Amino acid sequence: MSHTYKQTMPSRKSISCSKIIAISILYLAITATLTAQTPNFPERMPIVERPFSDDPDKFSFAIIGDKTGGGLDKWPVFDRAIDEINTLKPDFAIMVGDLIQGDTRDLEQLAAEWKEFWQHESDLIVPFLPLPGNHDITNPVMYEYWKEHLGRTYSAFTYKNCLFIMLNTEEWHHPTQAEGWDWEKGWFGEEQTKYVEDQLAKHPDVRHTFVLMHRPIWLYENSGWEQIEEALGNRAYTVFAGHYHNLTLHTRNDHRYFVLGATGGGFTPQEVREYGAFDHYSIVTVDDEEVNIAIIEPGNIHPADISTTAFKDRLGNLLTFKPQFNLNRGQPFSNGNLEITLENTLEKLLEFEIVFNPNENWQISPNQLSFQVKPGQTTKTTVAFSVPSNDFLPLPIYNYSALYGGEQLLNSRNLFHPISRExxxxxxxxxxxxxxxxxxxxxxxxxxxxxxxxxxxxxxxxxxxxxxxxxxxxxxxxxxxxxxxxxxxxxxxxxxxxxxxxxxxxxxxxxxxxxxxxxxxxxxxxxxxxxxxxxxxxxxxxxxxxxxxxxxxxxxxxxxxxxxxxxxxxxxxxxxxxxxxxxxxxxxxxxxxxxxxx
Incomplete structure (x- = not known):
């Protein structure tokens, strides 16, 4: 697939946190050109100032996924994403949280982690807007650090007749509310929810509304999202989140809700892109009333619907393990089996392999098997077990993997449990x-x-x-x-x-x-x-x-x-x-x- 990435890695420039200016006026003082259009920012909006595009209608912006939560050795992935965003040159870039590893109250450690992040971010040539994730605000100390050094924890702004709402899913760490957060009012709290409702009421006729947050709160029960979703009403809008380090496109009320994957964060990669486990960033292009979203990894551009809930649902039902075992203390040996069913409801050939780890007490037959299942077909097989009734520990462990069209789809391990869940x-x-x-x-x-x-x-x-x-x-x-x-x-x-x-x-x-x-x-x-x-x-x-x-x-x-x-x-x-x-x-x-x- 063609791409425009050039393998030139500029040296990472050191940058002082003092370059991150907390805005105290409604508009940025950008002097690049007389025709440059600037968004209407609230006070203390976290942003690194850089010139905005002067195109009055069409524009694009990048969304960067989680960098932390594992992936400590993956800065090259983040750096390459920054370089490619520079090549594509969108109007600005938003990051959906987890910029640092965090989870500390040590201010020196916090300063060091933020310094490291800004050193890698500093090569970006477009304006950069971060919002907090659970690794950036894990406790009241980190909440105060964000407020002091970056600015607001949630905000909204307009740009070229589009409304952007930047939510904070970690507002419950507010120092004055951390001990007594009212979870009945959800993850956002009354103040933030009221702010969002006011912004939506203030901008009813924008051509599109973008809502961004770290955690995909719409997947949580009694989260408070329902109130915001009701306020969004029938307007045109799209929702983005991160946190899970796995790409999934959801559809709610005929609107697209994206859980974006990581951009250098930790996860177990899978070769099958429909699984959603690959590093990427996104480019969103707004052209009149249309909103187009490209999912991009180094050297590749994928359509927005590459990893859908429909595929995940079918994937979740591909493979079933049904143990049937009676641990009979009255007999010297206990016997049973594991029934394995593979139903291929996908579009490509599935190749499955299972291998049991050596176990001195358990007799397992067969202890290794493999088979292929074509699209639309179902295959069943059985593994037999026998073990001394009074010496059945440790329990058997098996590793299984599946290739989908010749590419790695599943790779996991499981435990054969001899006792019924009930x-x-x-x-x-x-x-x-x-x-x-x-x-x-x-x-x-x-x-x-x-x-x-x-x-x-x-x-x-x-x-x-x-x-x-x-x-x-x-x-x-x-x-x-x-x-x-x-x-x-x-x-x-x-x-x-x-x-x-x-x-x-x-x-x-x-x-x-x-x-x-x-x-x-x-x-x-x-x-x-x-x-x-x-x-x-x-x-x-x-x-x-x-x-x-x-x-x-x-x-x-x-x-x-x-x-x-x-x-x-x-x-x-x-x-x-x-x-x-x-x-x-x-x-x-x-x-x-x-x-x-x-």
């Missing part, structure tokens, strides 16, 4: 104690390293009458009932960082038995105890973790058993999900045993 009981009732000081000043460079201070933490039994010295003062055991399937320690312990805490629950068994259990860790460190004895296979970091999940057996005694979780984390965003198999519904779970423990 037989797993999720523990939602806990006694929690924390946060305590973890005893480290920063996260170790190797996240598989367990700090000695964590290994030396003594196990604590729940005592509602006892007071402990916590990270920020005196603390006591608190009863906690989770409305979700995960125990959110971030909420329970008040956004604590470099901290640890305990969770305790009780399980009553009618007899001594071994039961299958699993825990999904959302923390950096974790240990699990039953009746004061550590279950070694449940720890994080651990030997047999699968995507943060540990699978193990609990040796329950007759009567009440004490289950204790010790969880530690570095950045404070931590939780866990605990599940216990109870196919016959004979176990009892409680935070307060109804009789004395045996």
């Amino acid at each position: 037989d797993m009981r999720i523990l939602k009732d806990w006694m929690l104690l924390g946060p305590f000081v973890l005893g480290v000043t920063e996260a170790p460079a190797d996240r598989n390293e367990v700090p000695q201070s964590f290994l030396e933490i003594p196990l604590l039994e729940p005592n509602p009458d006892k007071t402990y010295q916590g990270q920020s003062g005196e603390i006591t055991w608190q009863e906690h009932r989770s409305e979700s399937e995960r125990i959110n320690l971030n909420d329970a312990f008040g956004d604590a960082e470099l901290a640890y805490g305990f969770g305790t629950s009780y399980i009553k068994s009618p007899d001594a038995r071994r039961v299958f259990a699993q825990i999904g860790w959302g923390s950096n460190l974790g240990r699990l105890y039953l009746n004061g004895v550590e279950i070694s296979g449940a720890a994080i970091p651990g030997k047999h973790l699968f995507s943060g999940w540990a699978h193990f057996e609990l040796p329950l005694k007759a009567g009440w058993n004490t289950l204790t979780i010790l969880s530690g984390d570095y950045n404070g965003w931590w939780d866990y999900r605990m599940e216990v198999a109870d196919a016959t519904d004979v176990l009892e779970f409680s935070t307060q045993p109804t009789d004395s423990q045996d």
